[in-house]
Amino acid sequence: MGYRHPFPLRWNDNDQYGHMNNTVYYEAMDTAVNTWLIRHGGLDPAGDVIGLARASSCEFLAPASFPDELEVDVAVGRLGRTSITWDLAILRAGAPDRAEAYATGAFTHVFVDQAARRPVPVPDAIRAAVEQHLPLPLPPAPPA
Numbered sequence: 512m513g514y515r516h517p518f519p520l521r522w523n524d525n526d527q528y529g530h531m532n533n534t535v536y537y538e539a540m541d542t543a544v545n546t547w548l549i550r551h552g553g554l555d556p557a558g559d560v561i562g563l564a565r566a567s568s569c570e571f572l573a574p575a576s577f578p579d580e581l582e583v584d585v586a587v588g589r590l591g592r593t594s595i596t597w598d599l600a601i602l603r604a605g606a607p608d609r610a611e612a613y614a615t616g617a618f619t620h621v622f623v624d625q626a627a628r629r630p631v632p633v634p635d636a637i638r639a640a641v642e643q644h645l646p647l648p649l650p651p652a653p654p655a
Contacts (some may be wrong), residue, residue: 513645514551516543517604520577530574536614537569540599543583544618551646552637553643560634562620565594569616580604581613587645593630594621595641598648 518539526532541564548554548562575581581601588598596619600612622633633641641647646653 513584513598514547515582515584516545516546518543518581518583518601520575520579520581520613522577525577526590530539531579531613532574533569533571536571536601536616537567539583539601540569540616540618542568543599544597544620545564547585547645548620548637551578552634552640554634554637559589559629560622561625562595562622563628564618565621566596566619569614571614573611573613575601575613585645586608588617589601589619590633590638590641590647592632595618595633595637603608616649621649 520531520535524531524535543553549556554562580603582604584600584602586598587595589596596617599616599618600609601614601616602609602612622631623629624631
């Protein structure tokens with residue numbers, strides 16, 4: 512299990528169909544990842560190195576709606592030299608695992624020099640926090 516970030520739904524998160532609007536899923540995932548980066552990885556959003564979203568995706572599996580209380584489970588799909596791809600799941604608060612996720616998704620952040628906007632290595636503090644606190648994917652098995 513990764514880091515769990517609470518995401519209680521608000522009245523205005525529902526769309527006209529009575530369930531959580533698709534944009535709110537992305538908001539939940541983005542908030543969870545950036546909260547983790549700031550609290551556990553020491554990211555300074557106004558610092559010299561920042562993480563920019565390069566790609567994102569979401570697979571919607573089941574509807575959620577206000578007043579549901581959700582959590583975003585944050586894990587790592589890939590830890591690269593200059594980027595991290597986050598492996599995310601939106602769950603009912605307290606769910607034991609991802610088996611009944613409302614949605615699964617991914618965000619790839621590329622770390623860049625804030626002024627030049629050119630890729631730089633993942634900051635050491637963030638890399639260390641990821642390796643210490645978040646589950647990393649298993650390497651692929653060698654061919655038989």
